[in-house]
Amino acid sequence: MPVFHAHLPKGRFSRERKIAIGNALNQSLVQGLGIPAGDRFIVLSEHGDDELFIDPTFMDMTRTAEAMIITIILGAHRPPEDRHTLMKTVTKLLLEMADVSPDDVFIAMIPAPNENFSFGRGVAQLSSIAPKW
Amino acid sequence: MPVFHAHLPKGRFSRERKIAIGNALNQSLVQGLGIPAGDRFIVLSEHGDDELFIDPTFMDMTRTAEAMIITIILGAHRPPEDRHTLMKTVTKLLLEMADVSPDDVFIAMIPAPNENFSFGRGVAQLSSIAPKW
């Protein structure tokens, strides 16, 4: 139920690599947080060089023309440990599965309570059970 | 003032249906929460099949190639009842007005306090009045 949106520089990633990015983000939930693999709700979008502005060195990184911004809407119940684990796993798997440099991965996590999610049919499926995803 | 962003699979929705989706989202505020019809701030975007990854069956849904992810930035003061009503109304009106299957509607709501919104001119118009929208 974490929802990913990765903003990519246009024309830099092949179809194969975009699919690999989707798989890496999905696997970060599975491997990092023990979430079922079926929980896959991921958006990518491409932006021209007049539409994506990422500083090349801020916070002592060495970013390339492949640098991306990833937002993750995440259950608000997740403690800091889970959030740090997810960041680390996202970055690790993007490198291993899609050849994305760790310096190129900017992440912003947005907290939302579990009852704010509907998996379909207009129902908040997670509102009545203990937080898990 | 809730802000919608619907992420659609590319090439699946005609211009007419995209406009109907916009109208359904707007009407969900009017009919579900009594918000004025003029409060219309809605974004749609299309994503190729290497850019939108939605599991076809997770949480016992039967999703089609039209499945979409909708985010809603919503006043943080809204109680669970309002949020559930909005989910239900969005899904119902997308079916009635734009022929979208209820199983194809994934929703994530992001809470933000009313004073975080500006309708224009750099002013937080709702910061000094009781929460309403």
Added chain:
Amino acid sequence: MPVFHAHLPKGRFSRERKIAIGNALNQSLVQGLGIPAGDRFIVLSEHGDDELFIDPTFMDMTRTAEAMIITIILGAHRPPEDRHTLMKTVTKLLLEMADVSPDDVFIAMIPAPNENFSFGRGVAQLSSIAPKW
């Protein structure tokens, strides 16, 4: 580390103006909140007239065909004064630097704790220091 996403009407803004919008958003952090200029993480996207629905007059504005929706993911520690200053500065600089009418600037700010951001390498660089950005 505030992250901007400006949703623009398609074909209305030249490359030069899009770059000016990026610069104005970056400068709003520098001039409004004293954030370093290197803290630049900005996304723009364009949406057709069947993909962007903004009411022309709601809340007594006079919006044009250039009206846009800007979301800002912002450190949750920011007090109301900072948020109001940022709104005001964004709107002022969009006018001065990119000729965008103040009535055309809708802003929604999403709060997220500083430890939810990674500038790269999978590390939450701001989790162990006092909130600043």
